[in-house]
Amino acid sequence: MNHFLIGFAISSLFRRGAKSFFTIFIFTSLIFLLSSILFISNSIKEELFITLKSLPQITVQKLQAGRHTNIEISKIDKLLKLNGVQSAIPRIWGYYYFEKAGVNFSIVGIDSFDKQYKKSFEAIVKDVDFDELYKNNSMIVGEGVDKVLRENYYQGVFNFIKPDGELKKIKIASTFKSATALESNDIILMPKDLVLEIFGMNKNEVTDIVLEIANPEEIPTIAKKIKNLFPDSKVITNSDLRVSYQNIFDYKSGMFLALFIISAFTFFMIVYDKASGLSSEEKREIGILKALGWKIDDVLKAKFYEAFVVSFISFLVGVMLALFFVYTLQAPLLKDIFIGYSRLKPVFDLPFAFDFQTLFLLFFLTIPIYIAAIIIPSWRVASMNADEVMR
Amino acid sequence: MFLTPEIIAIYILDIIFLVFASFAFIISIMIVKKWDINSTSELQYSLEKRAILVATIIKYIFILKLPLFIFFVFTADKISGVITGAMCAAGVVNSISFGLWLFVFKILNLFIFGFWIALHVKDMQDEKLSFTKLKFSIFIVAFVLLVVEIFYEISFFSSLDVDKIVSCCGTLFSVASSSSFSLIFNIPNNVIITTFYLIFALLVFFSFLKKELPFLVINVIFFIVSLLSLILFFGTYIYELPTHHCPYCFLQREYYYVGYLLYITLFIGTFSGISGSILRMLRADYKKIFYKTSLIFNSLYVAIVTAYPIIFYIKNGVWL
Amino acid sequence: MNKLGKYFLVLLFVLLGLFAIETLYMYTTAKHHKTIKNEFVKIVGLPDLAISNGANFIRHRSYSDTFSLFSNGPELLEYFPSTFTYNFAKKNNPARIQTP
Structure with missing residues (x-):
């Protein structure tokens, strides 16, 4: 390390102020864009993984002709007979399409508002009157559902249209706390028999069955056994969900990256071009340096220090701006890439998720490309003959 | 994909x-x-x-x-x-x-x-x-x-x-598996530990003697023996689990990323030893500093891996 | 080192310091609401986030199968491929349990 060379590199950057500024600006914006996307995808993934362990260990669904259909309630007894299965709970849930607003609600049924839920309800539902819930048939809705219903003049009550065309009027008791917006935005929670009525389902059929396994190590074996027992079933284990989570966001940020490669390559071309197109002044500068006795290596080193300064400053500033943009401003515009088309957009805060791996990844995706772009032009500049350029 | x-x-x-x-x-x-x-x-x-x-x-x-x-x-x-x-x-x-x-x-x-x-x-x-x-x-x-x-x-x-x-480290690095790794599990523990420390002693010896060729050979052998002993013996103490022989798991957070430290010190130690010896054999005026670098980093590696069993013994009073 | 070089070093340390302070600040003030969210998921028991619910087959996409995108209401046009990148497994073996 020669600190005179670093000093020289920095002053030569300043001498070409506009040019360096332009490079730093473009590089910073590229890094900013890339890190914002990765940060958003990271924190959404983090959000998913926070709740992963609370999800059912095994879900058994029935497929008929390749489609999901309702499963017979009688299968529970057979499932319970499998060794290691602690409990099997039938679930009823599904989607309700609210035509007027063009949105899908997810309706989830629970075993009536029982006393056992009281404690957890107090944690997740806004000022709930539990006894009131218990007595009247009413539902708890997500904030998004509540908003959509209000927009359509349903205040505190909603008419579901049953399959036979009749209306079913259900009271809205309360909404979920906004901390759970990402999970609860489109969810409607109500007693099971009401869900059955709204969906027009058969009494001895359920949507799927959830199993609890005493020993998590046994999950794959039990899943295999269920598959043998009911070949028409689709068995989803907790680890499948984890894989699904991981895949979807890797895929999304991967898609973005595939696009990013193009812009990175364009940037590469710009830097390459800028580094090889020398003004006569710069040529003279190199000529004088070489006449003063600088070796090719010295000129190259100075060029690399320049590149290091440019890329390091851009990297730090880009990542810092991205952190601010994503976690303080909540990533306006860019967040929509991950949210998709929906009229039921949740209002949510991206949880802070930041690790060294992402920093590493950002580093590898940006700085080596920049350095690679300047290697050959700098070498060409450095290896010019003194007499040739000073002429 | x-x-x-x-x-x-x-x-x-x-x-x-x-x-x-x-x-x-x-x-x-x-x-x-x-x-x-x-x-x-x-x-x-x-x-x-x-x-x-x-x-x-x-x-x-x-x-x-x-x-x-x-x-x-x-x-x-x-x-x-x-x-x-x-x-x-x-x-x-x-x-x-x-x-x-x-x-x-x-x-x-x-x-x-x-x-x-x-x-x-x-x-x-x-x-x-x-x-x-x-x-x-x-x-x-x-x-x-x-x-x-x-x-x-x-x-x-x-x-x-x-x-x-896939089968993971539990089965891959175990005596019972049929993978190519299982061959090395035939080496008994005391043999590998003795070899390891013996080689290290030789390494120290040669680094003071400052002879290039033996130092080069001993460094190559030390690298291989270190990896083997890490899988066979020292790894189990890092995991505090006699059956776990994986050379990757200690790169994870649960073990405070100690693996990176181990591999980096081992790499610097043996690398400076090997390349230094070769260069010095090519030209006699190459500086002898590499003996010191190699010795320091190799000793650091040995100190870290040795610390694990000893700390384990002090804590629990038994060997695995 | 010349004057500019020193300025640069100062700038570098300032940037690094700012970076550290920013991450630390965000780390300490971050709210994850872990318990509430877990409590909620335990009751509802459904996976995935409510961020994409334009069609029902992408709301709980960990549960949905490839066919479900055809089972929509008649007035819901099929906009699936353009709005949601979806990576389904090559072999649709839900439990991914198979003998090699």
């Missing part, structure tokens, strides 16, 4: 390496064929300039390859969450038949490129540039190895299969 950001990053870098290394390869062939330091022709002059370009490219590749190796292990660790049955990088690496070879090539290339740079630095200090032909011949071999590595790496990531169940 996956399309995770990490893999895309590795692909991009691999392609950049490949393009630049091919440039360097072509120039190297020209240099090996036509280099003549006494000539004053135009050709020799341009070759001298190009030699600098090649050196720059190789430095670039090596400097990136070091952190990239760690990043590769990081990535394999992350993918292990998606591949059924894999708990750490071991499962991912071994889910592909040539996964282990990829690793071997990666380490080998790190050594070769590192040595190349050490040789280059030495060469630049010599006004006759007497190693130039040698170093470019070495690069021609290194290029082939690099291409093999990159080819392996790309086919490695593209043939990873989410649907396949």
